[in-house]
Amino acid sequence: MPHPLPAILAHLDENAAAAEARLIDWLRIPSISAQPAHAGDCLRAAGWVRDELQGMGFAAEVRPTAGHPVVVGHHPGPGRPGGKASPHLLFYGHYDVQPADPLALWTSPPFDPVVVEGPHGPRVVARGAVDDKGQCAMWLEALRAWHLVAGGPPCAITVLIEGEEEVGSPSLDPFLTANREELKADVAVISDTGMWDIDTPAITTSLRGMVYAQVDLKAASRDLHSGIYGGAARNPINLLSQIMGGLHDADGRVQLPGFYDGVRELTNAQRVEWDALRFDEAEFLGEVGLSVPAGERGRGALERMWARPTADLNGIWGGYTGDGSKTVIASEAHAKLSCRLVPGQDPQKVAESIRRFVAERLPADCTAEVQVFSTTPGIEVAADSPWVRAARTALTEEYGKPAVLMGCGGSIPVVESMQRLLGLDSLLVGFGLTDDQVHSPNEKFEFRCLHKGARSHARLLAEIAGRTA
Amino acid sequence: MPHPLPAILAHLDENAAAAEARLIDWLRIPSISAQPAHAGDCLRAAGWVRDELQGMGFAAEVRPTAGHPVVVGHHPGPGRPGGKASPHLLFYGHYDVQPADPLALWTSPPFDPVVVEGPHGPRVVARGAVDDKGQCAMWLEALRAWHLVAGGPPCAITVLIEGEEEVGSPSLDPFLTANREELKADVAVISDTGMWDIDTPAITTSLRGMVYAQVDLKAASRDLHSGIYGGAARNPINLLSQIMGGLHDADGRVQLPGFYDGVRELTNAQRVEWDALRFDEAEFLGEVGLSVPAGERGRGALERMWARPTADLNGIWGGYTGDGSKTVIASEAHAKLSCRLVPGQDPQKVAESIRRFVAERLPADCTAEVQVFSTTPGIEVAADSPWVRAARTALTEEYGKPAVLMGCGGSIPVVESMQRLLGLDSLLVGFGLTDDQVHSPNEKFEFRCLHKGARSHARLLAEIAGRTA
Structure with missing residues (x-):
């Protein structure tokens, strides 16, 4: 047969x-x-x-x-x-x-x-x-x-x-x-x-693995008029921007405490194998209209995408988002944040560090709920x-x-x-x-x-x- | 009569x-x-x-x-x-x-x-x-x-x-x-x-007067998968947070260039008159569930609300904002920003400084449109x-x-x-x-x-x- x-x-x-x-x-x-x-x-x-x-x-x-x-x-x-x-x-x-x-x-x-x-x-x-x-x-x-x-x-x-x-x-x-x-x-x-x-x-x-979290900030008990309260009341959207704006340093390194614990450097063999692929980052980014590599400074493109962890905001919302202007200080602001993880990182520790990172930056009269939707290791x-x-x-x-x-x-x-x-x-x-x-x-x-x-x-x-x- | x-x-x-x-x-x-x-x-x-x-x-x-x-x-x-x-x-x-x-x-x-x-x-x-x-x-x-x-x-x-x-x-x-x-x-x-x-x-x-602006950031030509592009592609929501998170320093002073040009200190008469009102900021904030004064450190409450300029985000949006998780790197992010102005500030200059503040923080492959909806002096x-x-x-x-x-x-x-x-x-x-x-x-x-x-x-x-x- x-x-x-x-x-x-x-x-x-x-x-x-x-x-x-x-x-x-x-x-x-x-x-x-x-x-x-x-x-x-x-x-x-x-x-x-x-x-x-x-x-x-x-x-x-x-x-x-x-x-x-x-x-x-x-x-x-x-x-x-x-x-x-x-x-x-x-x-x-x-x-x-x-x-x-x-x-x-x-x-x-x-x-x-x-x-x-x-x-x-x-x-x-x-x-x-x-x-x-x-x-x-x-x-x-x-x-x-x-x-x-x-x-x-x-x-x-x-x-x-x-x-x-x-x-x-x-x-x-x-x-x-x-x-x-x-x-x-x-x-x-x-x-x-x-x-x-x-x-x-x-x-x-x-x-890569992932931790996906949603951060819900609350400040005042209701939306406020920015003319009356501006300069006195905490603005949770400003606060959220400050917190999330601090996720990376100027070199693109993630600032969550202990984030890089356990992250391994590439082996020589990996580096040689990936170099041999001759990945064209300019073309890769050019296909989606970009030209400036993001991520950690001083790392290769495939290394950044395959072997380095990230922290990306996947969504953000709060306050007035309709046409024109509304002079409101919102009572809430929200963000969805995901970290791509590499082998060696502990997803539970990363989730915990997101909670800490947010909590340590909160004024006493604001609250933050951090919901963690998923935690998987690289x-x-x-x-x-x-x-x-x-x-x-x-x-x-x-x-x-x-x-x-x-x-x-x-x-x-x-x-x-x-x-x-x-x-x-x-x-x-x-x-x-x-x-x-x-x-x-x-x-x-x-x-x-x-x-x-x-x-x-x-x-x-x-x-x-x-x-x- | x-x-x-x-x-x-x-x-x-x-x-x-x-x-x-x-x-x-x-x-x-x-x-x-x-x-x-x-x-x-x-x-x-x-x-x-x-x-x-x-x-x-x-x-x-x-x-x-x-x-x-x-x-x-x-x-x-x-x-x-x-x-x-x-x-x-x-x-x-x-x-x-x-x-x-x-x-x-x-x-x-x-x-x-x-x-x-x-x-x-x-x-x-x-x-x-x-x-x-x-x-x-x-x-x-x-x-x-x-x-x-x-x-x-x-x-x-x-x-x-x-x-x-x-x-x-x-x-x-x-x-x-x-x-x-x-x-x-x-x-x-x-x-x-x-x-x-x-x-x-x-x-x-x-x-107070006001400058109200909307900032529209654009990065990639389409939404991207954060697993594939995370670590390589610019995330406009992260970028927006970084830009807007830098609007204030640790003392609550607005960082727009030249923002305080022309701002006058209170006169002695004003200070005496406003002090006599015995404004209870704790009660004022307490009514809306707050307790920590925001705004510039070292300034009185009425001074901050009546005689000091502000920068408040009135709205922010971008990416996935529905239920649960979506691992997307968005192509756009948006914010509405208003500055309350006091007598002496030039609204046109403030509008211009918002444009500059954003433009100076943009990577070469991102664009920002700043629409100014209104400019009125204090x-x-x-x-x-x-x-x-x-x-x-x-x-x-x-x-x-x-x-x-x-x-x-x-x-x-x-x-x-x-x-x-x-x-x-x-x-x-x-x-x-x-x-x-x-x-x-x-x-x-x-x-x-x-x-x-x-x-x-x-x-x-x-x-x-x-x-x-």
Whole structure:
């Protein structure tokens, strides 16, 4: 019997249009986890993928949590009586998406996907196009092709698709803990990261963590007239600006107490590897209309984005924000602040230092509530595992050039949860591009990435099953 | 023939309920000048007061401007053939009101006035209750009583009621300039200031001016993912916080370049007079839930509020402000900033220094637009004019205790316009209280102030006509 891979790849090529249509169908569901009004849509998005899994031979269910549900699917693989146990992969993804605002900046409605022609061929524009429905679609299509061509995947597969990734996955850890036995596997495979560029596949071996907090300052018991009270009453917006304006020094170093405790300098090997990527920061910034690198002075661009922690205000609001003028001293001011963390930093200590930083700068008659929405550490993945080696082979074969090992400035908290709660390493193979407008208006996904990503995942399954058979 | 004043005062007492009802009628019209959607309501509020004036013997009209219209009314007074020309008063007020937001903090709808019992008796709660419809209502009722009891006011009267005071009166100067001859008078009478307390009448002899600006910062050409771009891309909210957080030094001194140029220290006489008022700042701040004086260190409370300039952020916004978390680096951030000015400061120079302050702190790839909505200087009114002496007498008779001369931390730009364009001094006799919640939710006006204010204005007319007869 010939190896089924060539036929599987051919099947993916021949059925590309159907795969695109399926993704578009899923993208129509506005599964915004942050907004309670969309809870029903989250449930629909979960049901959609459960049905897909059932259609490709999985035992799949939508499982409740305290928040949005989790989709779990199992496939036993081929079974090899008397042989070595087939490896067991756990594919993770998320069906929830970011809020779509600001709506006015979308060129088409965020949940009415459109296919437009770009420099790399057709692409789909919609919220969630790449993050993470498009990335899930690739391994779903690979599993479907294995099912249709070879009767099922070449190894045991568990699928776990959550619906709260964009709000910090509050229900995931309890779910993993409660279902630890059921979710046993050998490695987690996650597609939520990027390629180096559209021609260069990549495996991500380090991720930044995150602490996300909201600071709510309160001063007077009501809004005040700035003519009457100006010069006497504390202005919480001025105060918030002073506090947040002090987050960085003139060199861009974060001033939260103890913020850099445990942060490690790059190893020589990392520095050499990343230098070899010849990252063009001017071009990277130029694509979004910027030219002056931000962040810590004296650090390289990839180092700042992959290996240094940050403190960014993600939102700020208070007082009068309508047309024209209103001479008010507001009673409240608010900010959302997130710190990207690197391996070695303790997220709980960073959260505590945000609280202290704010508290130490408060006058006695003001109050500050600091709500911490999420705390995840930065993590590193071993680069020399059999899983990474299998992925390098599969990607290199698909793309005809070596896959690179890179860092990622973003956070995929589930990687840490998989390790801590299930004892699983993660293999991070993603197909996003830097211009995909993730979390922004006009998020898109290249169909070229969808197809070559599905082919790569089909190859990866063959490679892993073959290596460990 | 007996002097008509006793009968006029008795008439005001007997018809108090009707006066209250008329004010409530006017308050129902949501004449918010800042919001284009309320342009029709501004026109209705203007028509309402024109009709009132016509009903008390005035030739009154709603006159168009480039913005909201102005109401002008004329009454020739008694006419004294062969006698000395009767003095001619110009009453100024404004029918427009501040926006009502935040709506959630109102205990009753802002444009559905309710009368509630307070420690000083009944009060009306509505946007505009005191600022400035309630304050206009007092002199309108005084004029009505003179009309009904004595056939008309005892001197020539011009009434000018504009509809753009809350947005910096952009059309007023052109209107005064274009109608300079028609608006000739001997003095302007303005009720838009406060009493010292509910038992102590006051005449205001200094006012702060204002520069109101909006700062719009732009960085990247689109919103960015903080995981991908954090550490590389400029965050305009961080930048805005840094810029605005630097507006004051640790002693509360404003850091705009040249900000204090021309600011005068208090005279000894002022210091003695204001010290004698024994202002209780702890109580003043305590009423609004505060206890730590803000503003410049080492300055007295009344000095900080009446004779020192300020810089207050009136609004700030940018990025994600909804529920939960969104890991975005926004492309824009915005703030509204107003500076209260004192006599001696040049508003144009202050506006220019705001522009410079922002521009000097911008990275090369960010832009800042600074829109200046209004520029009015601080002003002082001569305390020893015949008008001030007449007002002191009238107020002292009504209240049974001496009227005090005070400063006002707010801005009444028209006072400067009257002086510059019509050559008119202003007599500032107001009946607001510090707890009237001006510009805040649940703005209110005490009916006791409405009635005693109307009686005071009736006395003032008699006093001015008598003195100068």
